[in-house]
Amino acid sequence: MSMSAYPPLNLHVHTPRITLAAATDELLERLVPVERKGVVVSRPWPFDDPMSLYDDSPQREWGWLRGIWAGRARVNEDFWRLYFVVMVDGEPVGMQDLFGMGFTKYGTVGTFSWLAPDLRGRGLGKEIRQAILHLAFEGFGAREAESDAFHDNVASNRVSEALGYEPNGVTWDTRRGEAAPLNRWRLTRERWAKTRRGDIDLVGVAECRPVLGITQ
Numbered sequence: 001m002s003m004s005a006y007p008p009l010n011l012h013v014h015t016p017r018i019t020l021a022a023a024t025d026e027l028l029e030r031l032v033p034v035e036r037k038g039v040v041v042s043r044p045w046p047f048d049d050p051m052s053l054y055d056d057s058p059q060r061e062w063g064w065l066r067g068i069w070a071g072r073a074r075v076n077e078d079f080w081r082l083y084f085v086v087m088v089d090g091e092p093v094g095m096q097d098l099f100g101m102g103f104t105k106y107g108t109v110g111t112f113s114w115l116a117p118d119l120r121g122r123g124l125g126k127e128i129r130q131a132i133l134h135l136a137f138e139g140f141g142a143r144e145a146e147s148d149a150f151h152d153n154v155a156s157n158r159v160s161e162a163l164g165y166e167p168n169g170v171t172w173d174t175r176r177g178e179a180a181p182l183n184r185w186r187l188t189r190e191r192w193a194k195t196r197r198g199d200i201d202l203v204g205v206a207e208c209r210p211v212l213g214i215t216q
Contacts (some may be wrong), residue, residue, distance in 0.1 A: 004022075004024065004044055006070075006211070007139055007204060007210075008022060008082055008208050008211055008212075009022045009023075009024050009202040009206040010022060010203070010206055010207065011082065011084070011134065011135075011203065011205065012135065012199065012203040012204060013084070013131045013135050013200065013201070013202055013203075014131075014201040014203070015127060015130070015131050015199060015200050015201075015213045016146075016199055017088070017124070017127050018086055018088055018124065018127055018128060018131065019059050019086075019087040020081070020084035020085070020086060020087075020096055020128065020131050020132060020135075021084060021085050022083070022084060022085075022200050022204075023068060023083035023084055023085050023095065027085040027092060028065065028085070028214060029038040030070065030092050031085055031092040031094075031095070032061055034063065034092060034093060034094065034116050035060070035064055035164055036057055036060070036061065036138070037116065037117065039073075044200075046145055055173070056080035060118075062083070064160060070214060071083065075088050075211065075212065076105050076141070076213075077100060077102070077103075077105075077213055078101075078102070078104060079099065079100065079102075080099065080100045080212050081097055081098070081099040081100075082097065082098045082099070083095060083097050084096045084097065084098070084132070085114075086115065086124070086128055088119070088124070093112060093115060093116045093119050093124075093178075094113065094114050094116055094119070094128075095114055096099065096112075096113040096128045096129075096131070096132050097111065097112040097113065097132075098110075098111055098113070098132050098135060098136055099112070100140075102148075103142070103212070103213070103214070104213050104214070106143065106144075107141065107142050107143030107144065108115070108142070108144050108145070108146060109136045109140070109142045109144075109145050110145065110146045110147065110148075111129060111132055111133075111145065111147055113125065113128055113188070114127065115128075115131075118185075120155065121155070125155060125159050126159050126162060126163065129160075130163065130197060130200070131151065133163070133187070133192060134196070134197065134200040134202065135202055135205070137189055137192050137193075138196070138200075138202065139202045139205040139209075140205070140209065140212070140214055141190070141216060142216065143187060143189050144187060144188050145165075145186070145187045145192070146168070146184065146185065146186055146187075147160045147165060147184075147185040147186075147187075148171070148182045148183065148184050149181055149182065149183050149185070150173075150175065150180050150181070150182055150183075151170075151180070151181045151182070157183055157185075159184075160185040160187075163187065163192075163195070164185040164187055164191040164192065164194070164195060165185035165186060165191075166185065166186055166187070166191070167183070167184070167185065167186075168184040168185055168186035169184045170182065170183060170184060171184055181183075
């Protein structure tokens with residue numbers, strides 16, 4: 001595998017079950033067929049976002065790729081976002097993102113993920129969240145992680161609760177143009193440390209930290 005001159009594209013997180021590989025254009029191309037099959041046709045509806053997969057193909061793929069490319073380019077002290085392709089047995093099956101919100105000031109990160117429909121309900125959602133949290137806390141020194149999920153997204157809310165997140169209020173967002181309540185969750189570094197795993201490996205972190213303005 002060739003190395004990129006841009007360190008965030010060399011990041012990898014390995015667990016015994018999955019690999020989170022930085023979303024290079026090559027991996028995104030391999031993920032397109034999975035994205036095409038991921039159209040949401042029933043509740044719970046996802047966010048109104050380029051990842052939400054509402055539009056028809058190929059407009060859906062175009063919007064999805066544009067969103068990732070634009071997100072890659074937005075790196076400053078107030079916000080950055082890292083995109084990872086979820087790999088299972090060498091095949092791409094979804095995405096897991098990590099974004100910093102005023103990270104240099106507050107040490108706060110958030111997460112976003114999706115998986116191929118036929119792989120949901122197998123514990124992979126929890127596995128990829130644990131992997132990305134290890135990168136955030138162990139690799140980048142985060143102080144806390146936040147997560148939001150619509151009130152009827154039972155799977156996402158259960159993952160947050162199982163990993164030690166605490167309820168952090170309710171807010172609103174839109175899906176399919178309609179307002180819906182979001183459950184907010186918060187995981188502190190101290191609570192994460194109580195259940196941190198010892199079988200997760202990080203690759204490329206030291207080289208990536210300066211790109212994101214992480215100096216400590």
